Amino acid sequence: MQISSTTKEESSLTIMKRGFKAGFPIMLGYLPIAITYGVLANQIGLSLFELTWMSAAVFAGASQFMAVNMIAVGTGIIEIIIATFVLNFRHFIMNLSMMNVLKAIPLHKKLPLSLGVTDETFAVSSMYPEEGKKAQGIWFYGTIIGFAYISWVIGSLFGGLLGEIIPPALSQSMGIALYAMFIGLLIPSVKKDFKVVYIAVVAMFIHWGCLQLGISTGWAIVYGTIFGGMIGIPLLKEEDV
Amino acid sequence: MIIVMIMGMFIVTMLPRLIPVFIVEKIQFRPWVNRWLLAIPYAALGALIFPGILSIVPNQPIVGLLGGLVAITLSLLRLNVVFVVIGSILAAYIMINLFPM
Numbered sequence: 001m002q003i004s005s006t007t008k009e010e011s012s013l014t015i016m017k018r019g020f021k022a023g024f025p026i027m028l029g030y031l032p033i034a035i036t037y038g039v040l041a042n043q044i045g046l047s048l049f050e051l052t053w054m055s056a057a058v059f060a061g062a063s064q065f066m067a068v069n070m071i072a073v074g075t076g077i078i079e080i081i082i083a084t085f086v087l088n089f090r091h092f093i094m095n096l097s098m099m100n101v102l103k104a105i106p107l108h109k110k111l112p113l114s115l116g117v118t119d120e121t122f123a124v125s126s127m128y129p130e131e132g133k134k135a136q137g138i139w140f141y142g143t144i145i146g147f148a149y150i151s152w153v154i155g156s157l158f159g160g161l162l163g164e165i166i167p168p169a170l171s172q173s174m175g176i177a178l179y180a181m182f183i184g185l186l187i188p189s190v191k192k193d194f195k196v197v198y199i200a201v202v203a204m205f206i207h208w209g210c211l212q213l214g215i216s217t218g219w220a221i222v223y224g225t226i227f228g229g230m231i232g233i234p235l236l237k238e239e240d241v
Numbered sequence: 242m243i244i245v246m247i248m249g250m251f252i253v254t255m256l257p258r259l260i261p262v263f264i265v266e267k268i269q270f271r272p273w274v275n276r277w278l279l280a281i282p283y284a285a286l287g288a289l290i291f292p293g294i295l296s297i298v299p300n301q302p303i304v305g306l307l308g309g310l311v312a313i314t315l316s317l318l319r320l321n322v323v324f325v326v327i328g329s330i331l332a333a334y335i336m337i338n339l340f341p342m
Contacts, residue, residue, distance in 0.1 A: 025322040050243045057251040067250065077246040085253035090285070092257035097281035099265040107266055114262045115255055119289050126282035173333035175297040176305065177326050179290055180312040184325035186286045187316035199280050200287030207288040217293075224288030225281060232280020233273050 012139045015131075019143030022128060025181045026120045026144065027151040030061075032174035034152050037064055038159020044072040048160045055156035059149060060118060062217075063087045087218035093225050094122040102132040102141070109138045116145035120178060127185050195235045203228025298337060308333040 034055065041051035046068070054064055063084040070080045095117050102110055117125075124144055131140040189196050203224040210220035270278070294309050295302035311332040315325045 025326050028323060028326055046243060050247070053244070054247045054250070057247055058254050060254050063250065063254065067246070071243075077242065077249065080246055081249035081253055084250045085257075088254045089257050091254075092261060093281060094285055095258055095261035096264065097278040097285075099261045100270065100275065100278045103265075107262065110262050111259065114258050117258050119285070123282065123286055123289070169338050170334065172298060173330055173337050176294070176308040176312075176329050176333045179294040179297070179305070179309065180326045180329035181322055182286050182290045183309060183312040183329075184316045184322035186283065186290070187313060188319075189283065191317075196280075196283040199283040200290075203284035203287035204291040208292045211292065221285075221288045225285045228284030228287055229277050229280040232283070233276045236276045236279050
């Protein structure tokens with residue numbers, strides 16, 4: 001490896017360490033939820049293989065919980081697949097935003113990254129846009145997504161295997177973990193640039209308003225993200241964020 | 242049958258995640274679209290936080306509300322996200338178990 005004296009090249013290990021630090025809260029939030037999912041999926045009669053395979057293939061918590069509920073009440077497969085599409089379509093919008101930031105990373109490396117985009121991996125990754133400008137940035141986002149994926153799949157297996165190891169009182173209070181992480185990501189950006197509060201608050205109220213109109217949560221989040229984001233068009237400058 | 246369902250779920254989840262990679266690769270966006278895409282993370286965070294946080298304990302939105310206020314306070318104090326998460330879990334645990342409503 002050549003290291004020039006003027007530009008300091010970071011080792012991939014250093015970058016991965018930073019990625020792990022940034023992604024650790026996701027693991028903390030995913031484990032109890034994955035375990036809860038495993039327990040529920042097991043209770044409605046999915047085999048250990050089926051419930052773990054669902055986590056490995058789908059990697060989208062809300063839709064997995066929904067599928068488990070729908071199986072429990074005897075809904076057909078087609079309805080479950082359509083509902084999954086509606087619920088997860090928000091990742092299309094999020095990915096459009098994220099991939100626009102990762103311009104420096106080559107296509108064949110962006111493809112596996114894109115498959116690992118969830119609400120949480122997107123939220124954390126997009127708070128570190130400067131890593132996307134480096135060719136080495138793949139190690140940063142790859143570490144965040146990789147560890148999130150592993151903890152989701154292992155947590156699901158663990159839940160299916162061990163059933164009721166987490167007392168309900170604790171797992172219920174852990175339900176706030178991912179929301180707290182979203183808040184913990186938003187507040188520092190607000191302190192840096194107060195304008196982002198307007199964007200977030202408008203999105204909140206669009207989501208809430210859509211629910212009042214009887215629109216499903218999946219689409220309500222999509223609308224909140226699309227139209228809330230539009231507030232940013234006049235507010236943000238290109239060099240911002 | 243469950244395996245067929247999971248494959249279907251896999252396809253409808255992966256396609257929306259994959260397609261943006263090719264869109265962004267092919268198209269050079271106009272500046273206003275770039276500003277919109279820059280705002281997406283904050284809009285997504287907002288839409289993901291509220292009103293979902295109110296439903297962590299069914300019929301007790303106050304637990305999510307106060308837990309969220311604890312998270313806001315801890316982040317304003319510049320604590321690391323891990324401690325924000327742990328602090329709000331503790332707050333929710335106390336509200337659920339010590340002060341049942």
